[in-house]
């Protein structure tokens with residue numbers, strides 16, 4: 001009795017970082033405080049983000065063969081439904097610490113939802129610039145309901161990013177795109193979680209690439225854990241872009257990026273140079289996948305594994321399947337699923353291959369007949 005009592009009252013600062021706590025996950029700043037640029041003075045603005053599941057996906061592993069193990073890091077289970085919450089708890093907490101009263105971002109949707117939620121929780125205004133007509137419905141709904149000031153521009157994400165960069169230099173608003181260094185600091189914790197669960201780094205990390213912040217953040221996380229000897233190796237970083245928005249693959253800017261995966265509809269990635277450095281350091285590659293390949297992986301994840309992600313996220317799995325000949329025997333692979341499928345119900349309904357029989361008479365005979373009995 002005495003023993004369990006003393007364990008219960010152990011101060012939080014003495015608990016080691018890493019695996020989920022028996023007394024509940026407190027959000028990634030508290031859980032990984034020792035690895036993050038925060039101090040006692042930093043007001044922690046959190047929705048208890050992080051600690052998302054690493055789920056085995058045997059149907060996808062079977063498509064590859066070679067005795068591989070494949071997992072998905074399902075970051076769509078964060079509080080606003082995407083990995084952006086990891087970066088936003090840090091960016092908003094640090095903005096609050098610095099006395100900011102307003103934040104601004106450009107977004108293909110997820111950043112705007114996360115910025116809105118965390119800024120409002122921290123008592124700040126949130127201005128979000130989005131490309132008019134190219135943001136999935138769920139993301140727009142979130143930004144509006146969280147109370148952001150949503151400004152839809154007649155231009156794409158790249159143009160919106162140029163404008164918010166300039167705005168943050170001229171007006172009292174803090175930029176919370178991934179150019180803000182605290183964003184990547186928060187996002188690197190996803191790599192910590194992967195290692196904490198697997199016991200080491202995977203052989204490959206497959207990840208969708210848009211503005212190229214997240215691939216950079218994961219690499220930072222793996223390298224930091226490696227330095228601390230919490231993992232013995234570093235993964236090959238495999239970045240995947242949509243064919244119509246693939247500047248990291250072709251090496252040139254896309255003036256008019258186009259893809260069904262609107263989250264990664266980006267032609268001029270702000271973190272391009274850092275992502276190239278990651279590619280070289282990890283001996284990874286960038287590859288492009290078509291919209292059809294993205295949709296195939298999107299459906300396979302849902303109907304073969306029970307996992308509903310958004311189209312951009314499925315690019316990581318589509319990419320893995322595309323380059324499966326390069327996968328080494330017995331490899332352990334993690335694909336990052338960056339956002340929740342509920343963000344984009346329009347694409348799901350439009351591209352589902354499931355039967356949807358409507359207008360059935362409300363009686364058992366008719367229903368049984370429709371069931372094929």
Ligand code: F0G
Pocket residue numbers: 082084106107108109110111112178208209210211212213214215263264310312313338339
């Ligand atoms: N997957 C999803 C679901 C995203 O929303 C994004 C980026 C990415 C992947 C690519 O990540 O930019 O770090 O390479 N979304 C940003 C936004 C651009 O505004 O929500 P990245």
